[in-house]
């Protein structure tokens with residue numbers, strides 16, 4: 001068989017939320033494994049810094065950046081159009097961008113922030129996965145990673161809309177996995193527990209029990225995610241502590257799961273000294 005330029009080209013991975021945390025580590029590890037990258041985030045400066053750092057670590061990887069606010073439909077269209085303009089198929093999509101909103105639902109949190117969370121964590125994921133999975137299906141192959149959370153199995157007092165968004169992604173991911181798996185498009189749902197990223201600061205959760213607790217390294221989360229994708233696992237809960245928590249949750253009522261989760265999202269009591 002003749003070797004063409006296309007044969008020599010590295011596969012392309014599209015990673016959203018790629019400028020920091022889990023998405024950055026996914027990008028870094030995918031580049032190390034031979035992927036070229038399209039990295040997406042909203043803050044252009046942070047994104048180009050992340051891409052630059054990554055290019056310095058791995059100068060074989062071709063890295064494109066797309067600044068897009070994925071809480072807006074235009075942002076998703078911009079990402080898709082930018083990828084189409086490259087005229088290269090997306091071999092792997094990591095649909096990872098997401099944020100949290102912290103506080104009592106009825107009397108503390110802002111409705112607009114929660115609707116924006118739904119637009120980002122839920123609507124944009126459905127929109128982007130629709131466009132990319134359709135192309136993958138036409139080509140007969142591809143990998144999709146959807147970042148849910150252990151919060152996807154635990155109703156989340158003081159982060160009710162966030163936990164519900166992650167439950168949506170878990171269900172959505174498993175459903176389309178069932179539809180697509182035999183057609184060569186493999187979907188894996190990533191379920192990290194508390195991970196050491198900008199997430200808690202951004203959600204103003206630093207002074208909560210979970211905000212102050214030990215967290216998993218995002219590089220470990222990314223490694224587990226890529227292993228699960230390679231093995232075509234339906235989902236992966238990262239870290240032993242989180243696996244035990246999700247295992248225990250299987251035996252609990254939703255009401256008791258919410259009670260257990262509420263202990264994690266409580267404000268940290270100031271020390272008496």
Ligand SMILES: NC(=O)c1ccc[n+]([C@@H]2O[C@H](COP(=O)([O-])OP(=O)(O)OC[C@H]3O[C@@H](n4cnc5c(N)ncnc54)[C@H](OP(=O)(O)O)[C@@H]3O)[C@@H](O)[C@H]2O)c1
Nearest residue numbers: 017019020021022041042043070098149194195197198199
């Ligand atoms: N950290 C945890 O404990 C944890 C646990 C379970 C699941 N997760 C999930 O993991 C995913 C990644 O979060 P992380 O922990 O890595 O936090 P992070 O470091 O804050 O990363 C969030 C990423 O999403 C991007 N993003 C946020 N709003 C966006 C928007 N409107 N449009 C485009 N991009 C946007 C951010 O870019 P900009 O700064 O440019 O906005 C950033 O690249 C999220 O879906 C989160 O829910 C996190």
